Structures are given as C-alpha cells and as structure tokens.
Amino acid sequence: MAVTRFAPSPTGYLHIGGARTALFNWLLARKSGGKFILRIEDTDTKRNTPTATEQVKKDLSWLGINWDEGPGIGGENEPYLQSQRRGIYDKYMAKLLAEKKAYYCFETAEELNALRKQAEIAKRNFTYPRPEIFPNDSDVKKAEAAGKPAVIRFAMPFEEIIVSDVIRGEVRFAAGEMGDFVIQKSDSFPTYHFACVVDDELMGVTHIIRGQEHLNNTPCHQALQDSLGFSRPIYAHMSVTISQTGGKLSKRERPKALRNAIKAKAEIDIEKLAKAAGITTDEINEFIAGKTIPDMPAIDAMAEFLGVVLPEINVIDFFRNGYLPETMVNFMALLGWNPGGDKEIMPLEELLDCFDISRFSKSNSLFDRDKLISFNTEYIRTISKEKLLAHFKSYLCEIDSVANKANDVLLAKILEICEGARTLADIERKCRFLFLQNDKIEYDPKAVKKILLKNDGLAILQIIAGKIEAMQEISAEKIENMLRNMAEEKQLGLGKIAQPLRVAICGNTISPPIFESVNMLGKENTLARIDITLRTFEGKAHG
C-alpha cells in the first residue's frame, strides 16, 4: 500500500514534466491499492497565480488522473494548500529552534552573494558560515528593529549522508557538502524543503517519485526528517525529459522559441505585435532583451501574429493541438520507464497492470514529437467511436471552432470519413469548409494555379456542375459514379477530375475523401461554390 502525492506549485499551467511525475505517482498508488494525494505547494507568494490550482486540476482530470485527497474534495489530512498549514509548520519550526537545530540569521541578499562569489573564486563550494553562538530572542528583535531580514536556517549535521534511491542505488554526499539551508523565509513562510518534509510525514506519504533535479535536495530532506524524528519515505529520482534544443524541457521553452522567432525576423512591427498581444511596446522590448516574460495568452497571441508554431510544453498545449489524453498518458509513461519487451501502445488500464517501480531507466530522454504524433495516430484509429467523439467535441469547444455548432451525427460522420488523421487538429482543419459560408471560402493560390488554371480545370468544373445540376438528389455513391465515368470518358485519371472539384468546394487540395465531402456539403452548396469559383477565376486560365 503506497501513499503518494503530487505537489505542484501553482505558478501556471501543468507542464508535461509535472504531468509525468503525477502519472507515475498515481500509477504506484493505484497499483498498490494505496492512495494518491494532491497537495498545492503555494509557499511562494510572489509566484503564485490565482487560477493555477484550478487549471492543474483540470489538466490532471483531462489526463484521467484522479486524486483521493486534495483541494476541493478534502480528506483526512486537510487542508491541502500549504498556505493554509502555516500553524503546523510554525510548531515544528519552534521545536527545531528550541532544540538548537535551527537558527536565525540576518544577512541581506547582497551580503550573501558576496560570500558566494568569494567561494567561487576560491574554487570552493559555498556553504553558509554557521555562527558559534546562535542568535537569541533579543538579537532577533534588534535585527528586526534595524530593518534587517530574518530567516531561519537548519543546522545541517556534519556527517556523510547516504540517499538510498530506488532508481540510482546509494548516492553519497560528503559531510559538510550541504550547508545550512533556509527553512523559513523572511516573509515567515516556510521554504519548500521544510513544508514538503513536514507534510509528507503528516500525510503518511510512503513513496516519492520525482525528478532527478531533486536528488541534491534529498540529503537536506533526510537530515530534516532525522532531526524532527520523522520516518523516511522511499525515494525514486527519475531521469529528466530533455527538449530537442537540449536542456530540461521547461515552460521557459515557449517564450525562448518565440524570442528567437522575433529576433530571426528581419522586419517586425513592434507596435502591431504589442497590439496583438495586448501588452505595451516597452514590455515587448524587455521581453526581447530577455529581461521579462509575458504571460501565456500574450505569448500565444504573438506566436499567432507572427505565424510561428511554438513547441508544446503544457498539457493544455497538447490538448489545443489535437492530441488525445490517451496518447499523452501512454507516451509520458514511456519517457524514462518501460515495462520491458516490445510493447509500446498501452492504454492506462494496461499501464496500471504492468507498472513496476523498479523499471525506470536512469538516463535522460528526449521528447520526440514525431513519435508522439505516431502514437496519436494510433489512438485516433483505435479508441472507441464514442470516446473519440467526446474528445473531438471538447477539442472543438476548446479552440472555439466553426465546427462547434455541428450535431453529434454530423461530427461522428466527419470522424468516420477522416480515418487515418494524425491529430484532431487535422480533422478540424479538413472539415472546416463544411461550416463556412459559400462566399467565405479562401482559395489557396498554389492550388488555384496548379489545379484550376491548368489542364482545363475550370472547363472540367463547368461540366461537373452540369452533371450535379441534373441529379435529382445526390449521394456519395452517385458523385463517385459520375466522377469515375467522366474520368473514363475523358481518358483521364480520377485526380484530374476530382481535384478541381475539391478546390472549388474547400479552397485547397486537402479535404476528406471527395465523394463524401460533396455529399455532406449538399447539392445546393456545392453548386453555389462551383459557380463562385468559376466566376472568380474565369478568364484567368493559361495553358
């Protein structure tokens, strides 16, 4: 019976690395019949964003990761927001202070930085110089009166610390390697290290699966656990997921990509860009200079304005780009973990079936978008029609598509004829033409030139129009027969006949299969679109 938790800080959207951590902790809890706790680590008041907790809950739910205890649903370990647990931390903090295992200090950031610099020059590891005698109550009052910041540091015991890790084995940290770290900030909030250790103990967390970036924190956490008389959870430090550009996959990826895109463009109208993003030109210039990062809607707006595609980092990015939650879960599970053998496509239930904490790999893995797409293609092809329809509907709603108004029957039909699509976005793009006004079709210039203005494209269209006109009512079958007969009569490939029709009804050369497309669009609309096309490009043909 494993009790695990996912403990994000509410700083924005749930990113893929966080989701992966959540998934593995969830898998372990479910597999062992234990429980999975959601805890919000909001001890950094400066970085918290108000909607983040709700967003994280939404993103986890989309993935199908549910929690037994957490904000909103409560549980025996309430509350689940660390900002609401300060009384608890204060109690343990006081204990440490009373036992002289922690102490106050008053340096400013500048003073500390100077010390760090000195250490670096001397090629030494910086550790805080612990005073011989810890400051007492009156010292604290004096410092506060003088306006000095007061933080509490934990007095690290001087001894070798061995971290026993499920994935890495025994990792040794020499005595004195880890200095006295801050456990309470000057705003009197506990730091992550302290709050996390206390909560994990109180909530009965037995296993902690987290990223390798925490491995160096673990000796500190263990020392804290020992000093407080806590038990020690089992640790598993996973490999990190790296992006294609090298380096940890992080939320900084998107702003970085956007900044590079802006710099790469020779001429950019900063004012227009600012307007599109809803921010000031000063803010843009600071962003370009690398000083600040605008919020996500502004980033997205700028990317759209410039026509650049940003790498997906947040769970919601994948949702908005047409990936299925099933795809994401399966793919994330295979980043740094695998069940052995050749099997790759495994839905959540199967994953649960074969999950084994001892099968994590040690080396970092690269996030391969090509493989992700192929997984998505596979899932679109194989999940049930009902699930696919539900996913498609929520996708259309999320991106506010013109297809949003379609009913379930139509949508199901679209899904059926778009078999083989790689993402929901592909399907949406392909079928969008069905929902546009006849005179709102945008013609792709290349398609017009290549298909309509050459090889008698317009003349063929004219003939097709006549044949459709003559039909009492149309069907996919009738359209198919008509086009095939025509191709045969004219001694042409079907493509030569079908392509002009395709361009006429949807404006480009990409659409669902043509017979069904015409059928779904209907006789009247098809004729109207052919008519508009003919009138628009009449007389422009050449050769």
Next chain:
RNA sequence: GGCCCCAUCGUCUAGGUAGGCCUAGGACACCGGGUUUUCAACCCGGCAACAGGGGUUCGAAUCCCCUUGGGGCUACCA
C-alpha cells in the same frame, strides 16, 4: 568553479541486478517499393548502435577504473 546523475541505431528503448541465449531485438523517423481521388492512413523491404581507452575473465553491451561527452543542482523557486 563545486557537488550529483547518466552513456546501446538520428530518437525512444529491450538486453545489464544472476557475463556466454546478442552475427544486439522492437518502435518512431528516414530511404526504396506497393496501394491510392488530395492530405493522411495502410502493406512490404532497407539503412542504422553497444562513446573511447585500459583492466577482470576461457569469454563483456553486460563487472571495475580512467577519459570524453550529455544532463541536473548550486535561491529567502519549487
């Protein structure tokens, strides 16, 4: 700079804890071919790896050491 982690095809990886089953398997990508009304999808075939150097051993992808390379941490962020 200091500390920590890691190292099999371009990528994700199987194999490594019990060394011979590995002339190293699968998947994605790529290349060639087939199918085809567009884009996809689908089918068949192909290319492609144990980072380098020392050991240990009858025998090493598998164990040990060094080098090199990659990654992480180094905050009053989590």
